Amino acid sequence: MKYLSSFLFLATLAVSGCATDSAINSADHGQHPQAHHQDEKSTGVCVDAKALPVNLCAETISAAFDSKGMLWIAWVNNDHIYVQSSNDKGLSFTSPVMVNPLAEKIEAKGEYRPKIKLDAKGAIYLTWTMKLEAKKHSGHIRFSRSIDGGLSFSAPVTVNDNLDLISHRFDSMAIGKNGEIFIAWLDARDFEAAKKAGQEFDGSSVYYTWSKDGGVHFYPNKRIAAHVCQCCRLDTAIAPDNTPVVTWRHLFEGGIRDHALVKFNDWNTPGDTHRVGLDNWKIDACPHHGPGLSISATGIYHAVWFSNSPSNQGLFYAYSTDAGQHFSKQLNFGKEGASHPHVLAIGSRVNIVWQEFDGTHNVIKLMKSVDDGKSWSQPELIAQTAQSGDQPFLISDKEQAYLSWKTHEQAYQLKLLDGK
Numbered sequence: 001m002k003y004l005s006s007f008l009f010l011a012t013l014a015v016s017g018c019a020t021d022s023a024i025n026s027a028d029h030g031q032h033p034q035a036h037h038q039d040e041k042s043t044g045v046c047v048d049a050k051a052l053p054v055n056l057c058a059e060t061i062s063a064a065f066d067s068k069g070m071l072w073i074a075w076v077n078n079d080h081i082y083v084q085s086s087n088d089k090g091l092s093f094t095s096p097v098m099v100n101p102l103a104e105k106i107e108a109k110g111e112y113r114p115k116i117k118l119d120a121k122g123a124i125y126l127t128w129t130m131k132l133e134a135k136k137h138s139g140h141i142r143f144s145r146s147i148d149g150g151l152s153f154s155a156p157v158t159v160n161d162n163l164d165l166i167s168h169r170f171d172s173m174a175i176g177k178n179g180e181i182f183i184a185w186l187d188a189r190d191f192e193a194a195k196k197a198g199q200e201f202d203g204s205s206v207y208y209t210w211s212k213d214g215g216v217h218f219y220p221n222k223r224i225a226a227h228v229c230q231c232c233r234l235d236t237a238i239a240p241d242n243t244p245v246v247t248w249r250h251l252f253e254g255g256i257r258d259h260a261l262v263k264f265n266d267w268n269t270p271g272d273t274h275r276v277g278l279d280n281w282k283i284d285a286c287p288h289h290g291p292g293l294s295i296s297a298t299g300i301y302h303a304v305w306f307s308n309s310p311s312n313q314g315l316f317y318a319y320s321t322d323a324g325q326h327f328s329k330q331l332n333f334g335k336e337g338a339s340h341p342h343v344l345a346i347g348s349r350v351n352i353v354w355q356e357f358d359g360t361h362n363v364i365k366l367m368k369s370v371d372d373g374k375s376w377s378q379p380e381l382i383a384q385t386a387q388s389g390d391q392p393f394l395i396s397d398k399e400q401a402y403l404s405w406k407t408h409e410q411a412y413q414l415k416l417l418d419g420k
Contacts, residue, residue: 046409053077053096055084060113060390061412063404065397067120071414072150074116074126079103081114081128083150089402090414099144099153105131107139107169110391111233111290115171119179123147123214127159127171127183135165141185145215159209161221162189167204167230170290174236174244180267181215182244184208184234190226203251204230210244210267224262224270227251233290239263240299245324247276247293247303255282259291259305261324274324277316281309289339294394296345299323300372304341304352306334315341315354319373333367333379344394344401348372351401351417353382353392362389364405366417383413 046057055061058075065071071086073093080103082096100106107129108114114128124146132138140158160168167188174182187207194201206224211217229249237245243264250260250273259276276291289306296302301320307313315334318327334341334354341354350369355362364383369376383392387408394417395404403415 049078053080053082055082055093055096055412056409058108058406059408060108061404061406062113062116063393063395063414064116064118065395066118066122066124067398068122069397072116072118072124073412074099074114076106076108076114076128079105081106081126081144083116083124083126083146083153085150089416090412094150097150097153099126100142100156104142104156105133107131111170111231111288115173117173117175117181119175119214120177121179122149123179124150124153125173125175125181125215126153127173129169129171129185130158132165137167137169138165139167139169141168141171141183143183143215143218147214154215159183159218159221160185160187160207161209162187164189164192166192168207170231170233172234172236172246174238176238176244176267177242178212179214180242181211181218182208182236182238182267183210183218184224184236184244184246186228186230186234186248187221187223188230190223191230201227203227206234206246206248208244208246208270212267219268222268222270225250225260225273228260229257229287231286231288235291235293237293237295239295239323240297243267245293245295245301246270247291249287249290249305250275255284257281257283257287258307259303261293261301261303263323274326276303276324276327277305277307277312277318277330279307279309279312279316281307281312283308292342294343294345294350296347296350296372298347298372300345301327302343302345302350302373303327304343304354306339306341314338317341317343317352317373328373331376333376334365338365340391342391342393344396345372346396346399346401349401351394353394353403355389355392361386362407364389364392364403366403368418382415382417385410 045051081099084093171185232249247261291305316330318330361384385407389407393404401417
């Protein structure tokens with residue numbers, strides 16, 4: 001088990017990139033910096049190598065609410081991760097706090113991005129994939145935490161205990177009811193071992209670790225499944241019985257790249273692998289589309305994914321009422337040009353968002369259910385941009401659902417969806 005070293009405090013500028021001397025000084029002395037509005041951006045700041053970091057320039061932003069309704073975001077600028085908070089639902093943010101004092105190449109594009117989660121006591125946890133430039137597609141899964149409300153973060157540690165220059169990537173994190181930290185990722189150690197032994201090994205593997213003491217120590221890595229698609233994001237969630245659930249794009253017999261799911265029996269024991277969709281997509285290539293998963297408090301599993309098989313094309317949704325052992329008939333809700341769906345369940349209300357390109361704009365669409373996914377509203381357009389945009393995500397303050405979305409060199413958007 002690994003031990004996290006002492007905390008280092010590193011705070012920098014205001015979100016506008018125009019921090020005042022007083023704001024910088026208060027950050028240096030460990031005081032919580034003042035809020036700054038996002039519309040105070042400076043012209044050309046995103047192309048100025050000497051400019052102070054600003055989330056306006058980030059390609060991806062990850063977001064989460066804490067138990068008190070405070071919004072937290074994480075983003076990358078010039079090989080550093082920064083964290084900010086907002087007490088007014090994203091209208092203004094505190095000054096960014098640097099997480100990693102030593103610069104490192106961080107994957108923050110497309111299906112890659114840092115993850116941010118909080119436990120019930122307000123501790124902040126971050127994971128990300130560090131890119132190793134010595135070998136293409138190689139990387140390490142990194143972790144850092146804050147136990148002082150985001151004023152400082154622990155020195156980052158690597159959680160994959162295989163440190164070869166191979167692929168460890170597409171990390172996903174979930175936080176248990178008692179503060180357990182679960183981290184899963186795609187890992188090439190089995191592929192590399194088979195290669196050295198002159199054996200065949202298709203795809204990659206899913207590995208995990210977890211911590212029961214708030215990230216001070218992590219248990220040794222264990223494998224969840226072998227032969228998985230090596231280029232699609234995972235998703236993780238916590239079941240009502242406080243055990244982890246993981247879903248990914250699997251390599252089934254015959255070169256089929258459909259989706260699979262595992263519910264853990266306990267924190268140390270992965271359960272059986274179950275199939276989520278029946279698309280039978282046979283492809284010897286990387287789809288770069290991972291699944292989404294949300295589990296309601298009543299134990300209903302809601303899954304979304306992308307497929308481009310001859311029979312099933314577009315975006316799909318299905319639900320399970322028996323802990324992922326079987327799924328409902330899948331619903332095809334996104335057609336041509338649709339991609340990267342995300343799902344969120346709050347009680348019996350379920351929301352799905354995804355992105356499309358209509359030939360002129362990147363648009364975000366929403367579909368809603370109020371009966372645990374049995375019936376759905378017609379898709380509606382909720383956001384659009386003529387610029388390039390990040391993938392859409394859904395987050396919750398436990399009562400209402402919000403769209404979390406970032407577009408190119410434009411302000412971060414947090415949009416309240418229809419509530420109760």
